[in-house]
Every structure is written in structure tokens, then in C-alpha cells.
Amino acid sequence: MATNDFVLGIDIGGTNTKVGLVDKNAKIHARFDLPTASEKPASDLFERIFKKLDEHCKQYELTPHILGVGIGAPNGNYFTGLIEKPPNLKWNRVNLVALAQEHLNVPAALTNDANAAALGEMLFGVAKGMKNFIEITLGTGLGSGIIVNGQLVYGHDGYAGEMGHVIVEKDGRLCGCGRRGCLETYVSATGLKRTVFELLASENSSSLLHDIPFNDLTSKMVYDAALKGDPIALKSFDFTGQILGRALADAVAYLSPQAIVLFGGLAAAGDFIFIPTKKYMEDNLLPIYRNKVKIIPSGLPESDAAILGAAALIWNELD
């Protein structure tokens, strides 16, 4: 590859879209953000992206050779290039791959953000060289990308890897998907908040968290309270790790991965989440899998991961 070779990585979020030119060494050039503005058609976003890219390239005197466009977006389908009824976006059904190719006649590919993160981890992060691992993204919800035999698992319809929606508690917490007991209702920033409030209701320990309304509470506040030894905060992380560890023991029975990589806000809680998760996973593993599967934090910088992941979609196929 020439040093001038880049992949354009585009990560479309509910509010902002992140764009950058990613070289083979995971360095991001001509990086910028812009409002997604999904009340307008998706074509408008792509016009703004390519206009701003031109401006940036002129400004930085770049004449990039763009090998392809990788796009990460909610509900993005690799097989069809479509996003369909994405949560947090007002578009209904749009072919984003076709839209990108109207501007640039190069290979383009789309997938969801968790799948993109898994590919980014394999090419640029802690999963370099791994052929079998699971990437778990912990944000408002829980996303996952599964790598088997060095390939992303898309399944028959492009929608595989929704580990946030395995049911871990029969008749458990109500999920945004309409069902009850989904993993992400327990293991996510929102799940942690729900656990804190459940424990504030069921326990009598005095806690720093007694004074914070639900809408103001963040994972960071629970983390800070845990650092100070707050019993509710500590118990909330332990419970979150228990639910995640049990779910991971099942995931291992399906896939026997080399590692499970945790990415995103909750993963930043470090030992508070990694120690109980590992303990409860090992407690629940079938003996043949014990002490084999690593649980490790992502090696992708949080601010760059989405663009790197989107670009990895193309770099992975060029390799």
C-alpha cells in the first residue's frame, strides 16, 4: 500500500457523525465531526460529509487516495447496505452504501457500531491476531460483535450479535425492545443506574447515592462513590458483574473464544467491573473452559474507536 492510501471511516450517531481518513496504521487524518441532523434526508448528511472532507483536504494539503468507505450506523446491515428503522435516527429505510458511492466510486460497506468496533479491535486494538473473540460495547445499551475464524459473524440476515438482547432474567426488567430481562437492562450505563435504584429500595445502607435523582445519576457518579467505599455503589458493580459473568459463561459455551473485550463507559470502571465479571464467569463455566478465556479492556481509544471501526470494515477486506 502506498503511504497515500486511506479508508474513509464514517460513524453515524443519533446526534453527531464522526468522519476521518484512516491509514493502515490506524492513524486518523482530516478528522471532523458534524451534526447528523436526521430530520433531513440522509443524502443531505452525505453531501455535507464530502463537502467538508474536500475543505479539510485542501486545508491540510492532502490529496488522499481513498480505497473505500466504511460506515458504522445503528441497525446497519452489511448484506444490504441498508439501515432500517434505526433507533435515535429519523430515517426509515435508507441505503447508505449507495449514498456514499454517489460521491465516491469505491468499495463501500456498512455495519452496526458494535460490529465495527469488533473489526477495529481485531485490526488495530487488543485483539490483533485473534481469530475468535467477542467485543462487547457498554454504553446506554449493550452491543456485541462476534469474530469466529477471523470473520465477523453476520448470520443469515446480517443481524447476528445482539448479545444485549439475550434474556438473562425471566420476567426481569422491561427492555426498550419490548421484552423483559434482556442483558442490557442489567449490564449497561442504564442497567447500572437501575441496579443502584433497586438496591436503594431494598437495602438500608447509607449511601452517597441517596441524594441523586434517577435522571441525574451517571455511571461516573457510581464509580466515584465506589472509590469512596460506598456500599450501594460497590454492590451495584458486583451485581452487574454477576449478571455479565453468567451471560459470558453461556457465550463461551457457544463460541469458546480466546478473549472477551469490553469497550465503553462501564468498562472504564476497571476492577470494579472486571473483577466480579471474571469471578462470576469462571464460577459458571463448564469445566473444560475454565481459566482459558481472558476478559480484557479494549485497546481502542474511546474517542477514535468508532471511526477506526468503520474504516476497519474496508481495511479488513483489503488485507
Add this chain to the structure above:
Amino acid sequence: MATNDFVLGIDIGGTNTKVGLVDKNAKIHARFDLPTASEKPASDLFERIFKKLDEHCKQYELTPHILGVGIGAPNGNYFTGLIEKPPNLKWNRVNLVALAQEHLNVPAALTNDANAAALGEMLFGVAKGMKNFIEITLGTGLGSGIIVNGQLVYGHDGYAGEMGHVIVEKDGRLCGCGRRGCLETYVSATGLKRTVFELLASENSSSLLHDIPFNDLTSKMVYDAALKGDPIALKSFDFTGQILGRALADAVAYLSPQAIVLFGGLAAAGDFIFIPTKKYMEDNLLPIYRNKVKIIPSGLPESDAAILGAAALIWNELD
């Protein structure tokens, strides 16, 4: 391939070993069984297999061109060729691939029986042409083989696909693996018996099954009772389908397969098991997966499946 080309399929069971020469069209030639006799070394079994194969070939005037040897055995590991501490066999740790190659200098490969059944289904059964499906073998326990992107999922260590040991009920029934609540303690011939006895204890319905001791009860008897409208038998199948359907909904969230194929004794109960399994799976599926995933009976004849599956291990790689 020449019409004289065969793969030697060997299925090693706790009591008997089945052997046959399988051609590209799934026809089995020179087929025979012999006692596994695992109190003697595994090398003794392989000597007897190849001696008997020679005799059979002479008897039927076959001069086969054997392209490879495929072996299915409990705990068989594809990556190492080893079986390690197999249940029901007295061998501790043996390299079966090396033993086969002492007799025949051709490619040889080993995996467990459920994985072999999945490959057999893909090459010779109802999953022909499918790239993403799950094979579930229902016998004394529950085995599974997972196909993703047209390849068997072995995982990092060769032991992926132990769906019988996902935990479906916290603190549930004690499993042979030492843990509690594993899927196979509910969904298997043994699981069905346990359910019958649980219902005989908890319900008051009069039942044909009241007169049968635990050790005498078979799935076939429960099936026969269900055909006569026995309420305990009917409820037992419904409960089994409920547990299986819920587990399959989770499996779909991981893998989004085109189909789930049920093989073995319990699958022979037909509608009694397929109807509730499908119903409870759909009830528990994330909306994007609904009405997409078929649950179908195996297309492999039960008596031939093990040999066909073992042979598919080699045919699959020659294709």
C-alpha cells in the same frame, strides 16, 4: 472425483463403533459395527477396524480409493486430534488421528459427534446449501454443532458448541457436568423423564405414566402416552419445548441462523416437540428475528447419521 473414491467414516460410541465407506453421494458401502471395548487400548480398536474393513472389501469385491478418514467421538478435538477424558470411554487421552494414520496414510480428522452431525447435515441433509445454521442432537444429553459462514465453529480451543451446557435455570436441575440448570437437564431424553417425574409430583392428573419407574421410562413411552392424550405426557412435551424455545431465542440473538435442525430421539416426537419449541422461540425472539428462523427435523437417517457426519468432516474439506 472418481466413482471409486470414498471417505472412511468412523463413529466411536461408548458401546459400539460404526464404520462405513461413504461416497460423495452419501451412500454407505462396506458398513459394519464392532464393539468399542474401551477397556483395551484405542490402538486395539483401530486394528480391528482396519482388519474388518479389509475383510469386507474382499467379500464385496471392493478396491476402494480412500481419500481420508473422518472420526466422530465424544470430546473429540479437531485441532489436536485428541480425545481427552471422554465420558463413557475408559481411554484417558489418545490421539485418534495419529492411530488412524498408522493404518492408512491419508488425511484424517476428528471432532465430536454433534459437530460431525452438523457437517453431515450441511453436506448430505436438510441444511444443504445453508451457510448459517445450528444442529442440535437430542439423545441422553443435548449436543450442538454451529455452522457460521459455511464453516463449523470450533472456537479457540476446539471445544465450541456446547449448547447443552448453557444455564437456562439458575439453581436448576443438577447436571452431569457438576453445575446446575444446564439446558440438557431439561431438553434431552433424560430431561424429559425428569420433567415427567416433576409433574407427577406437582400435579394431580391421572396419567398412564404413574405406573412406570424412573429407570424404565423412555421418551417413546412418553410419546405413546401423549398420542393417547395423557395430560402429564402432553404437559411434559410443552414444558420441554418452552425451555428449548427460550434457549433458541438466545441462540438466535448470538448467531441469527437460517435454521435450527433437530436430530435424534426426542426430535422423533414430531409436533409434540416442534410446535411448542417454535411457539416459545417466537414468543421470546427480539422483533427483528421473528418469523425468519426455521426449526426443522434432520434429513439424515438416524442409523446412518453418525457415519455420514464423520465422513463429512473429510468430504467438506475436499469440496
